[in-house]
Structures are given as C-alpha cells and as structure tokens.
Amino acid sequence: xxxxxxxxxxxxxxxxxxxxxxxxxxxxxxxxxxxxxxxxxxxxxxxxxxxxxxxxxxxxxxxxxxxxxxxxxxxxxxxxxxxxxxxxxxxxxxxxxxxxxxxxxxxxxxxxxxxxxxxxxxxxxxxxxxxxxxxxxxxxxxxxxxxxxxxxxxxxxxxxxxxxxxxxxxxxxxxxxxxxxxxxxxxxxxxxxxxxxxxxxxxxxxxxxxxxxxxxxxxxxxxxxxxx
DNA sequence: GCGACAG
DNA sequence: ATCTTGTCGC
Numbered sequence: 001x002x003x004x005x006x007x008x009x010x011x012x013x014x015x016x017x018x019x020x021x022x023x024x025x026x027x028x029x030x031x032x033x034x035x036x037x038x039x040x041x042x043x044x045x046x047x048x049x050x051x052x053x054x055x056x057x058x059x060x061x062x063x064x065x066x067x068x069x070x071x072x073x074x075x076x077x078x079x080x081x082x083x084x085x086x087x088x089x090x091x092x093x094x095x096x097x098x099x100x101x102x103x104x105x106x107x108x109x110x111x112x113x114x115x116x117x118x119x120x121x122x123x124x125x126x127x128x129x130x131x132x133x134x135x136x137x138x139x140x141x142x143x144x145x146x147x148x149x150x151x152x153x154x155x156x157x158x159x160x161x162x163x164x165x166x167x168x169x170x171x172x173x174x175x176x177x178x179x180x181x182x183x184x185x186x187x188x189x190x191x192x193x194x195x196x197x198x199x200x201x202x203x204x205x206x207x208x209x210x211x212x213x214x215x216x217x218x219x220x221x222x223x224x225x226x227x228x
Numbered sequence: 229g230c231g232a233c234a235g
Numbered sequence: 236a237t238c239t240t241g242t243c244g245c
Contacts, residue, residue: 117234144235147233148233
C-alpha cells in the first residue's frame with residue numbers, strides 16, 4: 001500500500017510508436033534540471049535490466065545505504081517486452097519494468113544510479129533523465145559504452161576524466177573507474193550536475209568497473225532474484 | 229547514400 | 236542485452 005517510490009507526476013502512458021516517442025523526448029527534455037546534488041543521500045538505488053529469451057524484461061533495483069554501501073533491499077520485476085530496442089529510445093523499452101520494480105521498494109532512494117545515459121543523448125533525454133524526471137528524484141546515467149558525443153582518451157589512472165561533448169555542448173564525462181580498464185560514460189540524468197554526477201559515481205565505487213549499486217542490480221537482473 | 233548506434 | 240568455451244592473469 002505504501003510504496004517507497006511513486007511518480008511525482010504522471011507525465012504520459014507507454015503506448016507509443018518510435019516517432020511519437022522521439023517527439024515526447026523533445027517535449028520532456030527542457031524540464032530536466034542540472035544542479036548540484038543538494039544533500040548527501042543516505043539511500044542510493046542502482047537500476048539495471050536484463051533480457052530473458054528476448055521476450056521478457058527483468059528489471060532490478062538495489063537499494064544501498066551510504067556511506068556503508070551495504071545493500072538494504074533488492075527487488076526484481078519481470079514484464080513482457082512491449083517496445084523494441086532502438087538506440088535513443090531505451091527508456092520506452094525498459095522504464096515500465098523499472099517502475100514496476102521501484103514500486104516494490106519499502107523506502108525511497110535520494111539518488112538513483114542508472115545503467116545507460118542521462119543527457120548524453122540525441123535529444124538530451126536518456127533513460128536516467130527520463131526516470132529521474134518521472135520520479136522527481138536525482139538520477140545519474142552510467143553507460144558502459146558511448147551513445148553520442150566525442151571525447152579525448154582519459155588518462156589511464158583510476159579517477160581520470162575527459163569531457164564528453166556533442167554539438168559544442170558538454171553532455172557528460174568519460175570516467176576511468178579502475179586503472180587500465182575501459183572507462184564508463186557518466187552524465188547527469190536529472191537534479192544533478194556534471195560535477196556531482198562524477199563525484200557520486202566515484203563515491204559508490206569499490207573494486208569494480210561499475211558503481212556498487214548498479215553492479216548489484218545488474219547481478220540481480222541476471223539471476224532474477226530479489227531479497228531484503 | 230553511408231556509417232553510427234545506451235541495452 | 237543474449238548466446239557461448241576456453242583462456243589469461245591477479
């Protein structure tokens with residue numbers, strides 16, 4: 001009855017075709033706000049999706065307490081694929097499942113780390129931005145590969161960064177999360193700016209390439225297991 | 229027309 | 236994302 005996470009505003013439904021989806025992204029993008037994360041979040045969520053036989057989306061969310069980085073709760077939702085994978089339209093494929101999983105949380109996160117891009121997107125509305133906007137919760141996009149933009153190669157050391165630019169605009173940061181390991185693409189989703197996005201990805205790293213909340217959600221989306 | 233293209 | 240065996244390295 002009392003869910004930890006519910007939409008701040010019901011912005012739209014999910015019955016759209018690709019053309020309408022792109023149109024909607026252009027309409028929603030101006031509402032994205034880039035600003036420093038106001039408070040230190042004590043509850044951080046990591047979200048990720050897995051695919052089951054090309055027909056089901058397995059959306060997983062892991063809630064962690066900061067700064068301990070101890071998992072508080074992990075939830076998984078299995079929903080049918082209703083939208084194809086189209087570069088630039090990922091949120092229309094994965095968000096319905098993610099929202100179903102988020103509703104199962106007993107507490108709401110103060111920050112969400114999302115697998116995929118934030119504003120580093122053709123219309124500045126990657127899945128992290130769309131999700132953050134829908135929930136009214138600060139969100140950061142952490143992609144394992146590039147969608148758009150150009151950038152110099154960041155230094156090889158852990159913590160090295162390079163700006164990600166598209167159409168003469170800063171859209172993200174290429175961040176080396178481990179020495180000599182392929183960098184990740186960090187971009188603000190909503191209610192965070194470039195600096196806090198990189199700062200909070202760094203603060204949730206342990207010994208792996210991906211920040212712990214996303215790494216655990218990724219793990220749950222593959223094994224399909226929830227737990228408290 | 230051709231290449232690029234989160235998960 | 237998923238499929239899918241072995242292999243290299245700490």
